[in-house]
Amino acid sequence: MFKYNLKLAFKSLHYRTGLTALMVATIGIGIGMLMTMVTIGHQARKVPLPGLSDQLFLVRMDSRHADARDVTLPQRMVNLTYRDALNLFNAKTVASQQTFNFKVFPILDAQEESSRPIQAMVDATTASFFDMFGARFIYGKAWTKSENGAPVIVISKKTNDQLFGGRDSIGEQIVVGTGKATVVGVLDDWSTPRRIFDGSYSSSRFDDAFIPYQFALDINAQRSQRMSCHPQDAGKRLAFTTTDLQGLLSSECTWVNFWAKIDNPADAQQYRAFAEQYVVEQKGYGRFPRPILNFILNIDEQYAMARFGGGRQETLNLLAYLFFFVCLVNAVGMLLTKFLSTSKEVCLRRALGAKKKIIMGQYLLEVMMIGLMGGLLGVVMSFGGLTLMKHVRMYASDYTADMEVLNLAYQLDWSMVSASIGVAIASTIVVGLYPVWRIVNVSPASQLKGA
Amino acid sequence: MQTKQVLSTIRRNKATSLLVILQVALTLMIVSNAVFETMTSLALWNQPTGLAEKQLVAVRHQVFDPTVNVGAMIDKDIERLNRIEGVTATLLTSEIPLDSQRNNIHTVYLTNSADAKENYIERFDSSEALLGMIDATVVEGRNFNPSEITQGQFGQVSSNVSVVMVSEAFAKATFPDESAVGKTLWQSLGAEPVKIIGVYSDFLAGETLSNYHTIIRPLLIYRTDAELNYLLKLNVDWTKPLLDEITDVMYQTPGRYVSVVEALARPKKRMYDGRGSHSFTLLGISGLAMLITGLGISGLITFTVNQRKKQIGIRRALGGTKRQIVNFFIIEISLLTAMGAMLGVVLTFGLNYLMSDQSGTQSGLNWLPLILLIGAIWAVNIFASWLPAKRASLIEPAIVTRG
Structure with missing residues (x-):
């Protein structure tokens, strides 16, 4: 059944490709911005001299x-x-x-x-x-x-x-x-x-x-x-x-x-x-x-x-979180559009005896895949974002900053990459709950007559 | 009439309506605060410098070899530097205009009494040539006479002066109703007074933006244990290799270190770098947020159009015109935007409070940009819902009969 669901989920991704791409882009941009700012803070707080820092x-x-x-x-x-x-x-x-x-x-x-x-x-x-x-x-x-x-x-x-x-x-x-x-x-x-x-x-x-x-x-x-x-x-x-x-x-x-x-x-x-x-x-x-x-x-x-980065960095952090939230609200709308446009199909399947659970599984799977793709795009975006912020910083220091030091401070590491993907999938699932709930509760036969 | 229907539609589609309202409110909150902060940090953007900064070059250097005769070296430097093609003048100054250091803030008093008010001022010690070099003009009184300039090594000649010149901004702020020329100042309480002989046009002193309060003393005094500054004036059409040539000439004297050879356009850039880059980052985020919101609204309206295909068909069948259908959606999005804007204003104030709490500086709440932004978001939303609404208006009335 999982395999079948997976197949359907893939197919559904292809259906209305434009909307899928838009959704992935929205989540990707949101995650990219968030991870850019979070990484700057994360690198700033990374304790130097591991092994000696507690001594x-x-x-x-x-x-x-x-x-x-x-x-x-x-x-x-x-x-x-x-x-x-x-x-x-x-x-x-x-x-x-x-x-x-x-x-x-x-x-x-x-x-x-x-x-x-x-x-x-x-x-x-x-x-x-x-x-x-x-x-x-x-x-x-x-x-x-x-x-x-x-x-x-x-x-x-x-x-x-x-x-x-x-x-x-x-x-x-x-x-x-x-x-x-x-x-x-x-x-x-x-x-x-x-x-x-x-x-x-x-x-x-x-x-x-x-x-x-x-x-x-x-x-x-x-x-x-x-x-x-x-x-x-x-x-x-x-x-x-x-x-x-x-x-x-x-x-x-x-x-x-x-x-x-x-x-x-x-x-x-x-x-x-x-x-x-x-x-x-x-x-x-x-x-x-x-x-x-x-x-x-x-x-x-x-x-x-210690508080690193100062007020300006904190402002950017706060905005990045809010921005990501806007992206998620956006994704809800797009998921609703995408899912409910397949109402007829779901009606048919439900009418033919498919259980709510199975349909839910299929749509959750699709949501997760969108989250995964958004997360991957987000990693690419945050790489770009960090590079951009590094150059902004270089400019702001009037080119006196040390590029090698900046490379360390604006560097994406594996913990941040996995965090990006994890956050993307988890948050997409959370915002996907309502659209999934809506589609699962489409009553069988309600839409069949017109078909 | 239409509005009533729209309201009832909004009531029936709570989820999508709520999403639009939330979207608008959050976007307004982010963008308006970004704009507020940008306005605050750019409030002092691009102040007039009052200087010919494109033609001026600062040379900062320090002698570390104690055997060097600094006085003779300075004379030789000036002679050598002036000989470089493209350099028109070289002058010893205690501070470089536009790049005066943070500890260059001094006090002057208007009376010699214990309760005298402290006036803060940035001080430049140089000769009568300074004003001409930086393209400042004497607006009142006169410039120094060459005979009034004290020259020599710190500690060997007296750094007491009897005459000074002050900037127009300082003169106006300190003597609002009368001429500053002829007035007396005290550089410290109990010291000998100095007389203001002239007032010159304002120039920007340094990092402390918006400060045009400066004073010039007729002193060409050098220390052997501290940094020395030269101010150079170049021909208008100078190019980068000239700076290297200046550096080379400076290093012809061994035993010294040249820390800075730069055009004054550079410190000017530095003054704005931090605030400028921060502001543009914020504006970048704002632009993206607007874009995302536009796309989201567009998606939501598409969704509602699909949901309401049948109702739209019925309306068309009952004689509703295409125009009315489009209008319906425009009114709907406008109402939702208005509701979102109201919530957004509340959130904006909340975030503003939070942000000023974090950064410690109050970025000014400002109604005008807020209203303009609400207008902008409204425009984006109408633009975003135009296409789906247009598509809705094309729904055939016949769709009803099929069911």
């Missing part, structure tokens, strides 16, 4: 001024002061490894005829950073723990391409701001569309190089102005980022990202207790004037709380 904890502590505003969202909490970062880094904790980093913006110059200097975004960090974040090297390796103040540098693949034309540059000397450093490693691309390690989750520009933190301080490379200071230092930010290094290091300004790797996430509680104890201790020195509030969250937890 890497970003440490933030409320060391702000007593009158500072209350903060409830962890992403709004300030980073650490240099002194706290150093204290935690040197403390014995349950974490297997710890690291910290801050951004500096020196100019890098290979001093070769063939390349021009670049203004680099550089992370000043510790030797443990590379292992903690699973960095992959094309050439060379990370510096060692004893070299946290040495004039060495690890550069990104892109920087190596720009400065050295992509060749093995290990051992080369390059100008780093007012100093010079030896290249010890060249990194491969990070396979994530977002920058994690600085807590920004930005998808715009990736770090060009990494240098030991003490070396960054020694050459007094220009630091990022993104820091939060106590009121008495608010006016000194410009000096702190350029000239007044000692002032910054001893100030209460927060500008250092701190990460702890806790191999067994269950030990996080122990680490949190340690951090709390640390704040209590510091309060004894008259620091940390506010109530204790530490946020020690792993990447998974941070991702669960």
